[in-house]
Amino acid sequence: MPVTFTFGEMLSARSVIGSTLAELGAEHENLWVLTPDIGATLVEFRDAYPDRFLDVGLAEQACVGIAAGLAYDGNIPVVSGMLPFLSMRALEQIRTDVCYPNLPVKIIGTHGGLVGNGGSTHYAVEDLALMCALTNMTVTSIGDPLMVGEILRQSMAMTGPLYIRLAVGKKDKVLYEPGEHDIRIGKGIVAREGTDATIFTHGTTVAQALDAADALAKDGRSVRVVDMFTLKPIDEELVVRCAQETDGRFVVLEDHLAYGGLATRIADVVADKGVHLTAFERLGIPQVYAGFGDDEELRDKHGYGLDATIAAVRRIIAAH
Amino acid sequence: MSTHTLDTGKMHSVEELEELAFELRTKLLQLCGTYEGAVHIGGDLSAADIFTALFEYGLRVDPTDIANPARDRFVLSKGHAAVCMYIAMAIRGFFSYDGIAETYGQLDSAYGMHPCKVQLPGVECSTGSLGHGLPLAVGMALGARHRGEGHRVVCLLGDGETGEGSVWEAAMAARSNELGNLVAFVDRNRQLMTSFAEERVVFEPYPDKWRAFGWNVVQADGHDMAQLVAAIDALPPADSDRPTVVICDTVKGKGVDFMEANLAWHAGSLGAADLERAMAALAASREKETV
Numbered sequence: 222m223p224v225t226f227t228f229g230e231m232l233s234a235r236s237v238i239g240s241t242l243a244e245l246g247a248e249h250e251n252l253w254v255l256t257p258d259i260g261a262t263l264v265e266f267r268d269a270y271p272d273r274f275l276d277v278g279l280a281e282q283a284c285v286g287i288a289a290g291l292a293y294d295g296n297i298p299v300v301s302g303m304l305p306f307l308s309m310r311a312l313e314q315i316r317t318d319v320c321y322p323n324l325p326v327k328i329i330g331t332h333g334g335l336v337g338n339g340g341s342t343h344y345a346v347e348d349l350a351l352m353c354a355l356t357n358m359t360v361t362s363i364g365d366p367l368m369v370g371e372i373l374r375q376s377m378a379m380t381g382p383l384y385i386r387l388a389v390g391k392k393d394k395v396l397y398e399p400g401e402h403d404i405r406i407g408k409g410i411v412a413r414e415g416t417d418a419t420i421f422t423h424g425t426t427v428a429q430a431l432d433a434a435d436a437l438a439k440d441g442r443s444v445r446v447v448d449m450f451t452l453k454p455i456d457e458e459l460v461v462r463c464a465q466e467t468d469g470r471f472v473v474l475e476d477h478l479a480y481g482g483l484a485t486r487i488a489d490v491v492a493d494k495g496v497h498l499t500a501f502e503r504l505g506i507p508q509v510y511a512g513f514g515d516d517e518e519l520r521d522k523h524g525y526g527l528d529a530t531i532a533a534v535r536r537i538i539a540a541h
Numbered sequence: 542m543s544t545h546t547l548d549t550g551k552m553h554s555v556e557e558l559e560e561l562a563f564e565l566r567t568k569l570l571q572l573c574g575t576y577e578g579a580v581h582i583g584g585d586l587s588a589a590d591i592f593t594a595l596f597e598y599g600l601r602v603d604p605t606d607i608a609n610p611a612r613d614r615f616v617l618s619k620g621h622a623a624v625c626m627y628i629a630m631a632i633r634g635f636f637s638y639d640g641i642a643e644t645y646g647q648l649d650s651a652y653g654m655h656p657c658k659v660q661l662p663g664v665e666c667s668t669g670s671l672g673h674g675l676p677l678a679v680g681m682a683l684g685a686r687h688r689g690e691g692h693r694v695v696c697l698l699g700d701g702e703t704g705e706g707s708v709w710e711a712a713m714a715a716r717s718n719e720l721g722n723l724v725a726f727v728d729r730n731r732q733l734m735t736s737f738a739e740e741r742v743v744f745e746p747y748p749d750k751w752r753a754f755g756w757n758v759v760q761a762d763g764h765d766m767a768q769l770v771a772a773i774d775a776l777p778p779a780d781s782d783r784p785t786v787v788i789c790d791t792v793k794g795k796g797v798d799f800m801e802a803n804l805a806w807h808a809g810s811l812g813a814a815d816l817e818r819a820m821a822a823l824a825a826s827r828e829k830e831t832v
Contacts, residue, residue, distance in 0.1 A: 283676040283710030290680015322658050322667045
């Protein structure tokens, strides 16, 4: 069934995944869905195409290897699970079995960042650094639940691997009206225009960045928010343009280690392209194992919550 | 007209296969004598008879039509035996031995220490890191089963690499999905790189481990061509519901006395003098077996 939504309200990205995969399963007879025992989201696909659904049980490495075997065999496999385990326990399978031969395997999952209150075994906070390091891998991190469906649809035409990161994916804020933005893998989204500074972000913190920009607007500050949902390949042209159009002031906000994720990707563009910046701040998880707490509490504790974001933008606008 | 077509699997007698295995070993030693870097000669020689039995008898493949959808798929899980596979494939007619010998390990060669599908399309997949082949083979077998195709997927593993947990994850998946079109051969040479297997890791009771995972288990002397042929002939039909493992007892370095069961010969290279010595040992071994 098509998912219905209301802009600004909450929607489950998981339900979008389930309905989109079921829809795509009808169009693509070689689409397979595999999971290591995280299949609740996939019921629609499983029920419609039981012979193309595989739950291998608790076996992430085999799950990715089997997906690669299916892809060698001419299929389009989607592996769905919890990212802390897919991105780390099966990292070598992703690198060697999927990326090395450049196979069209999609890795999609939940629990990107400090979400779910599971503690540090259950947080994927290094995953984007790891995935961005892999040759041939396209890396995305999605905040808006409806975008997940769009990205999955676009991915059917991709010849190489794709990583799709979600937060918990149970209750996500709808950020964009359908058709409001040209959503294309590899191109960032200017979620809000602004001229004094740019906040680059991805995934679950896009909503927080928009809230920060709203708060700063009350001070008369015009803050651009860029949803850089594709970390690799990064939209270099947009980074360069933002430096020119927002006075060279960048804050990078992400639910990931502050080094190795989007901030590092943008810093690389800045260095490689010789972009002149006035100020650059990165807000993310410091090198700590974060402990327990809900998402918002943990972001506050580790210095990248809403207040910290607002304060960082004020600091960089005050600089020079 | 080529005799190597999909329809002419099982085209050799046991004696002819033994001759081809000797040729494979000879070519392996020649390459090991000319290439200055390390060749995994120990595990190549232990698997040489299995490779010969597969590429010259068991596998339905067509060197002139490498992408034929009806071909059996071969997955080399013990990727460090790549050169043995290249030469076995060359003898079958996929490519020339001279091309392998002249370029092996060199810049831009398609032939390196571990197989790369992108660089050498004749191989089915890229492997090298151990414990990866069986999951790949499960995926290929699932795809074939789903389309109702009758070919087999055959995976060659080393026994040492079955220490990797991913092998047993895949073994469970294969049984759970009733993949009777999947066949694993284990080159059971009982050596790891730096130790004899049972010294460091207890693998026994090895066949029982596969049985416990629900596999059809066949045991063979991996250097007895008649037994390898019999094991291939007795494979259950590809549409059956239980994967088969053929556990082949082998000797690392088989055929060259100073390499046999010798930890120093996991990998290495032969100088001119040692090449001559190895060739003489191989010939002597052959003579002994044919007497």
